[in-house]
Amino acid sequence: MASVDLETAIKQEEEYLRKVHPTVDDVPGCMTLFDGFLQCHVLGTQIKSLYRYGQMSECGVKKEDFKFCMSLKFMHPEQKRDAWIRRRAEWWAHRRLGKSSENVWDMRKSPLPDWPPALSDNVTENVETIS
Numbered sequence: 001m002a003s004v005d006l007e008t009a010i011k012q013e014e015e016y017l018r019k020v021h022p023t024v025d026d027v028p029g030c031m032t033l034f035d036g037f038l039q040c041h042v043l044g045t046q047i048k049s050l051y052r053y054g055q056m057s058e059c060g061v062k063k064e065d066f067k068f069c070m071s072l073k074f075m076h077p078e079q080k081r082d083a084w085i086r087r088r089a090e091w092w093a094h095r096r097l098g099k100s101s102e103n104v105w106d107m108r109k110s111p112l113p114d115w116p117p118a119l120s121d122n123v124t125e126n127v128e129t130i131s
Contacts, residue, residue: 009097013089024077027084030069037062 004012021027039045040059049057068087072080 004097006093006097009093010086010089013092013096014085017085017089017092021081021085024081027081028069030066030073033062033066033069037066 037059040057040062046056049055069084072083075083
């Protein structure tokens, strides 16, 4: 993928989010975001995070999303949608341009030589005795 700067990535994400959320009703409400924040603190969610990532779930982002939604409470619905899309686009752009597990591995241009290794005679004899 070609390297893009942050502003270009934000514009691309905004364009995508405007297609995914075409109307004001498609943007999540404050109660939905608050429910997500509370769900983050549930024991099952915390155990799953501990199992998968070795640490407890970080719920600060969900709290900030809820607070942001509350700050938009008195805006016109279309302005609220625009502000929400801009915030999510910035989040996705930072996530997309930041490091991920995909940065760890390099794509191979050709297969490994002599892979998979040939079975030795000893291994094939063991297989025959098991059968």
